[in-house]
Amino acid sequence: MTTRTNETEITVDPDVPLVRITREFDAPPAKVFRAHTDPELFVQWNGPRSVESRIDHWDCRTGGSWRYVGSRDADEFGFHGSFHEVRPTELIVQTFTFEGMPDGVALEKLAFEDLGGGRTRIVATSLVDSFEDRDAFVASGMEGGVREGYERLDELLAKG
Amino acid sequence: MTTRTNETEITVDPDVPLVRITREFDAPPAKVFRAHTDPELFVQWNGPRSVESRIDHWDCRTGGSWRYVGSRDADEFGFHGSFHEVRPTELIVQTFTFEGMPDGVALEKLAFEDLGGGRTRIVATSLVDSFEDRDAFVASGMEGGVREGYERLDELLAKG
Numbered sequence: 001m002t003t004r005t006n007e008t009e010i011t012v013d014p015d016v017p018l019v020r021i022t023r024e025f026d027a028p029p030a031k032v033f034r035a036h037t038d039p040e041l042f043v044q045w046n047g048p049r050s051v052e053s054r055i056d057h058w059d060c061r062t063g064g065s066w067r068y069v070g071s072r073d074a075d076e077f078g079f080h081g082s083f084h085e086v087r088p089t090e091l092i093v094q095t096f097t098f099e100g101m102p103d104g105v106a107l108e109k110l111a112f113e114d115l116g117g118g119r120t121r122i123v124a125t126s127l128v129d130s131f132e133d134r135d136a137f138v139a140s141g142m143e144g145g146v147r148e149g150y151e152r153l154d155e156l157l158a159k160g
Numbered sequence: 161m162t163t164r165t166n167e168t169e170i171t172v173d174p175d176v177p178l179v180r181i182t183r184e185f186d187a188p189p190a191k192v193f194r195a196h197t198d199p200e201l202f203v204q205w206n207g208p209r210s211v212e213s214r215i216d217h218w219d220c221r222t223g224g225s226w227r228y229v230g231s232r233d234a235d236e237f238g239f240h241g242s243f244h245e246v247r248p249t250e251l252i253v254q255t256f257t258f259e260g261m262p263d264g265v266a267l268e269k270l271a272f273e274d275l276g277g278g279r280t281r282i283v284a285t286s287l288v289d290s291f292e293d294r295d296a297f298v299a300s301g302m303e304g305g306v307r308e309g310y311e312r313l314d315e316l317l318a319k320g
Contacts, residue, residue, distance in 0.1 A: 063225030082242035107267040
């Protein structure tokens, strides 16, 4: 099986202002989890290829917080949030703010499901308090960045 | 004007799984804000009179976290979360988990509006990812605890 078979599914919930992203990886949960919690690994795959991520602050534990800066050419954009819960190899619950919209905040849950055979399914949800904000987020082109980021993660996981 | 005129309004949003609490206080924003951020003041008014609150951990700043324990007779119940943003005298954005339901989490926003004349309106929203969870929270009797807590806060603010 090659990583090409792993499709990213992005759906908007019909009932609540939430986006749900589902993706499988050809690596066990502990390894996929670590790529999300180790800042040196995280910056190697997060976001589209055209954006370079730099960690400003990263304290990945229940009650910790994080901030990173993405840069593309001369543009920089910051993101920050809190780690509400970090449950090793299973779950990350965090808040997320894009600093270009400093009053916006999403509650994100990232669940890692063990599919057996060294494979993992991620189910990531992002909840905001209005359908307008949810739909503007989806319309902003996040989809391409998410798919490309997960392709980069496939490559990183394949390295060993 | 006496504090008796200040009514707590609790409404459920028809469109999103959110509870909105609105309450006015006969004290300026800086003072009402401090009663929410100073742990020694917070435990004096939080929750119903029958419950004693004890701070376990309290780091009230953007990126900090908190935990307190409520006790009533022999029963103890913990609550914890992260301070996503603390914007002095204006806004607190935080996460909230009741440890009796450890997989549940709410995203809370607490805005302090200056009404002038030494008065403040609080608008507190609590967002979860399902209507079932939102409605179970409201049905759990939170309303009485919130109203009684705010009466205790009136009394604390009146002390000077």
